[in-house]
Amino acid sequence: MLKALTALAYPRLCIETGRALGHKGAVTPGACVIELENVAYSYGDGALLTQVSLTLAPGSFHFLTGPSGAGKTTLLKLCYGALHPTTGNTLFFGEDVSRMSRDAVANLRRRVGVVHQDCSFLDHLSVADNIRLPLSVAGRQAEEAREDLAELMAWVGLTERAQALPPELSGGERQRAALARAVILSPDVLLADEPTGNVDWEMSQRLLRLLVELNRMGKTVLIATHDLSLIRAAKTQVQARVLRIVGGQVQQAGADL
Amino acid sequence: MLKALTALAYPRLCIETGRALGHKGAVTPGACVIELENVAYSYGDGALLTQVSLTLAPGSFHFLTGPSGAGKTTLLKLCYGALHPTTGNTLFFGEDVSRMSRDAVANLRRRVGVVHQDCSFLDHLSVADNIRLPLSVAGRQAEEAREDLAELMAWVGLTERAQALPPELSGGERQRAALARAVILSPDVLLADEPTGNVDWEMSQRLLRLLVELNRMGKTVLIATHDLSLIRAAKTQVQARVLRIVGGQVQQAGADL
Amino acid sequence: MTWREDLRYLVLGDGQADRIVPPSGFTARLTVFAAAAMAFLAVFALALALASNRLAHRWGAELAGSSTIRIVAPETQLGQQTEAALGILETTPGVAFARALTPDEQRSLLAPWFGRDVDLQALPVPQLIEVIEEEGFDPAGLRLRLAAEVPGAVLDDHGRWRGPLLASANRLRGLGWLSTVLLAASVAAMVSLAAQASLAANAQVIAVLRLVGATDRYIAQAFVRRFTLRALGGGVLGTLAGGVAVASLPAPPESVGFLEGLGFAGADWLLTLCIPLLCAVVAFAATKTAAHRALKRLA
Amino acid sequence: MTWREDLRYLVLGDGQADRIVPPSGFTARLTVFAAAAMAFLAVFALALALASNRLAHRWGAELAGSSTIRIVAPETQLGQQTEAALGILETTPGVAFARALTPDEQRSLLAPWFGRDVDLQALPVPQLIEVIEEEGFDPAGLRLRLAAEVPGAVLDDHGRWRGPLLASANRLRGLGWLSTVLLAASVAAMVSLAAQASLAANAQVIAVLRLVGATDRYIAQAFVRRFTLRALGGGVLGTLAGGVAVASLPAPPESVGFLEGLGFAGADWLLTLCIPLLCAVVAFAATKTAAHRALKRLA
Numbered sequence A, B: 001m002l003k004a005l006t007a008l009a010y011p012r013l014c015i016e017t018g019r020a021l022g023h024k025g026a027v028t029p030g031a032c033v034i035e036l037e038n039v040a041y042s043y044g045d046g047a048l049l050t051q052v053s054l055t056l057a058p059g060s061f062h063f064l065t066g067p068s069g070a071g072k073t074t075l076l077k078l079c080y081g082a083l084h085p086t087t088g089n090t091l092f093f094g095e096d097v098s099r100m101s102r103d104a105v106a107n108l109r110r111r112v113g114v115v116h117q118d119c120s121f122l123d124h125l126s127v128a129d130n131i132r133l134p135l136s137v138a139g140r141q142a143e144e145a146r147e148d149l150a151e152l153m154a155w156v157g158l159t160e161r162a163q164a165l166p167p168e169l170s171g172g173e174r175q176r177a178a179l180a181r182a183v184i185l186s187p188d189v190l191l192a193d194e195p196t197g198n199v200d201w202e203m204s205q206r207l208l209r210l211l212v213e214l215n216r217m218g219k220t221v222l223i224a225t226h227d228l229s230l231i232r233a234a235k236t237q238v239q240a241r242v243l244r245i246v247g248g249q250v251q252q253a254g255a256d257l
Numbered sequence C, D: 001m002t003w004r005e006d007l008r009y010l011v012l013g014d015g016q017a018d019r020i021v022p023p024s025g026f027t028a029r030l031t032v033f034a035a036a037a038m039a040f041l042a043v044f045a046l047a048l049a050l051a052s053n054r055l056a057h058r059w060g061a062e063l064a065g066s067s068t069i070r071i072v073a074p075e076t077q078l079g080q081q082t083e084a085a086l087g088i089l090e091t092t093p094g095v096a097f098a099r100a101l102t103p104d105e106q107r108s109l110l111a112p113w114f115g116r117d118v119d120l121q122a123l124p125v126p127q128l129i130e131v132i133e134e135e136g137f138d139p140a141g142l143r144l145r146l147a148a149e150v151p152g153a154v155l156d157d158h159g160r161w162r163g164p165l166l167a168s169a170n171r172l173r174g175l176g177w178l179s180t181v182l183l184a185a186s187v188a189a190m191v192s193l194a195a196q197a198s199l200a201a202n203a204q205v206i207a208v209l210r211l212v213g214a215t216d217r218y219i220a221q222a223f224v225r226r227f228t229l230r231a232l233g234g235g236v237l238g239t240l241a242g243g244v245a246v247a248s249l250p251a252p253p254e255s256v257g258f259l260e261g262l263g264f265a266g267a268d269w270l271l272t273l274c275i276p277l278l279c280a281v282v283a284f285a286a287t288k289t290a291a292h293r294a295l296k297r298l299a
């Protein structure tokens, strides 16, 4: 099955686009891709996260777990600069986000693929156009990636739904489309929030393999999930660190997971 | 733990409101709560569901599985009259939905609790007000159910978030709020679409216990899910039928599940 | 739902049901503003219409209400013919009042021609008789009688001026009403579009309410009430602003007859009260239609 | 972004970027309609302003451009004094043309008083001289010269009528411009609100674009272009409708001097072309502000 993945040539897309973006997208060896330094965050009332330090080294694979409402989504949003820490700093590829202009953050965000928990799309564009969207926002011709797009759509099982509008997708189809959109630009980091919450076991294994393959190509991956069986399955394929949010702190989970 | 559930007196709410609605809400003994007769459905192009017959007897407990995009959500929508079958009939408490006025459907829908896959709320009202919403729509004073509401909120773990607005909830909190809203009127039937897709294992067990308890009180329950471990856990507590959508047909799943 | 129930709900409201519609937002402000802007302009249009109405009436009254009889005769017969003409006028139906002008009055009328100190005795100046008309005045009949009995009399009933002047006043008045109607149509269209925009933006609200078993009526009522009150509020604001603006326009210079002041007088102010009510009625009808159409579409 | 880049993008567009804004919806229709309605009304207001402008000019020209000199003298001196007055007028700066009225003209002017067949010879009727003024006419100076050399001459420069009439025309003109300004302000406010409503309704679009790395400029541009084009389109439609409506108003009755026809003449039509452009400019500024504010808020 893993052979089939390589045979399906999906990695071609990643390598090619990775190379195409290479001049500006290369990670400085040794530098951390994303770093949270002593970050605290609160939505107003009580502190939700206190004293969180997190470093995502290039090529690392992380899982983030914790009970519902612990702050997984919040931590992910801090990681790509959608939220700004109450105290502490967020570093994006070595640069402090709070010192960057909004446009600079926008440009850097093209190197970060994000799958939101509630996957949202441009509801008036087709699924294929939505998955292609990061290409046009980055000013690249959609044409050049046409074959790669087709392969990617096939891999996440959306070929038949390519021309549908997002509101016509099923819950699982939305998640897969969101994942495809997150990886189309072959980003240096992939942050995914419950990317398999609405898909069946087989499909979740298929998506996991895509993430593992990206990781093997040197991409950094962080997945927030409460699905322990997914974590167990991943551990057989890749060296993954499992983080757990407890009481506003990030802990390394024990080997029992 | 099950003792705790009864001790927490959550069932009080259900019994009382069940009785309060009794004069118009009682299920005719023997009549099916919801019945699909030879239903086919298509969203325009190819047929999605063909020849589906389904009867939900009062007090039965069903799981609905099937791969992503098989039509689980579609089938649920047919069950509560949000979609009308291309061919075949839907019976709501013995009455043909296609022959009912929109107002009559709306009235009957108060006897059906629905948890949507993408839980949506009135974003300008607090979580508590949203959970209370079916009460006010049914023209009942929110006051009379105040204690019950508090107990229910505690059970789904939302007491602290009662005054938050829905967009401020985490993914799992939304699902729990949607479930609470679905059961507040103590409906005769509960249709839930992936109600545990975004919550951790412990919470999903807690929610399952709520559903099982409702079922023991004679309510009919249908849960669409792809989480096989949830189904396995339920089978230890209740006699559940597991249905599977394959190729547009509904099959009874084998005992291996 | 009957209009009685509508009205009762509209006035009394229903605390619980009202809350289901998001309280504000840009479509809300848009509705209020559109109603206010239109009401403001409508006040001006109404002022224009009313002013031209008054103008037309005054011209009608001033010109139609008076005629002049000129008696051209040798000096010896002048007094006698004047008496005869006055006698005829006394028995003519439709004549409220008639009198011969005094020499002083005649002199001042002729001053532009002959200067102030003209000696009227030395001139064969005709004698003028001022006639104030009333209902039923018949110039043609009077002319016939005068021709028979007072050969030197010429009746000038100002008809030459009356027609075109009245036509002009009517034109101006028509323009005012036309603007008022256009503005009302604009309010209707704009509030209707704003309501539709709001309903479309609140598709999720409607879906949630449907899900928990709300009837169409329950949903529509809340939207209709919200929009009607918004349009009413906007209409009141706009009318107030318009009223203040009209009242604070500089008064027209004295002695300019043909351009009446634009202000409202007395009962006219009551008419302006109709503007916000019109806004509300239009909003009510527009939102109700829009809501029921949207609910059918989203079913 | 500089205004040059803005403008280039505005005209040329960018197929990919354009598609990110949902193409239609009620806020879109609302924008088009608001622009159209305001443009329609603006055409009327402009017509009113232009008509009163013309009116003021005509009155100004007719009244200010002519004076009358009345020569009251014994019959024997009348001809000589008339000659003298004409002589003075010839050498007076600011007098374009002067001539004595013929007996026929005088007779028709006096007809209301004495009838058609008056014998002017038998009356001490003054001689009238019509004076057509031009730039630099100085009535006070002329009066002094006439008093010195032509004792029987009285200059009537129509000043009595001129002031109030001009004031009235100016009032009407001011009203027209005031309406135009009010309408422009309404367009601005309404398009701005519609843009904000659209941006609020498209909060999800903005969030998605942010997520995939779109810059503020990229997002704002698409919205600004969409709204500017909508307002321009609406403005064109409204102006066309307004133009047709104004052109099809019934012509004013002949001989009514004080209410000029409301139609546009010649170059006025060019002025109406400014209305849609004004809509577009206003929409551009309003949307750009709204977009950048919304983007900052949603950041």
Ligand SMILES: Nc1ncnc2c1ncn2[C@@H]1O[C@H](COP(=O)(O)OP(=O)(O)OP(=O)(O)O)[C@@H](O)[C@H]1O
Pocket (backbone or CB within 6 Å): A043, A048, A066, A067, A068, A069, A070, A071, A072, A073, A074, A075, A117, A226, B161, B164, B167, B168, B169, B170, B171, B172, B173, B198, B199
């Ligand atoms: N915008 C907000 N304003 C206020 N509180 C918020 C907001 N967003 C999230 N919260 C609260 O912060 C807490 C953490 O939310 P978060 O979404 O990070 O949880 P999570 O770990 O992702 O949970 P889940 O597994 O249910 O998705 C929750 O209690 C939530 O209610």
Ligand SMILES: Nc1ncnc2c1ncn2[C@@H]1O[C@H](COP(=O)(O)OP(=O)(O)OP(=O)(O)O)[C@@H](O)[C@H]1O
Pocket (backbone or CB within 6 Å): A161, A164, A167, A168, A169, A170, A171, A172, A173, A198, A199, B043, B048, B066, B067, B068, B069, B070, B071, B072, B073, B074, B075, B117, B226
């Ligand atoms: N409104 C719609 N218009 C067109 N096609 C639709 C629409 N809604 C759903 N579909 C399609 O119908 C199929 C079944 O959808 P449905 O939502 O019922 O799947 P599901 O079994 O619930 O899947 P999941 O587990 O992913 O939620 C999917 O392929 C979906 O794309």
Ligand SMILES: [Mg+2]
Pocket (backbone or CB within 6 Å): A072, A073, A074, A117, A193, B170, B171, B172
């Ligand atoms: Mg989350």
Ligand SMILES: [Mg+2]
Pocket (backbone or CB within 6 Å): A170, A171, A172, B072, B073, B074, B117, B193
């Ligand atoms: Mg589904």
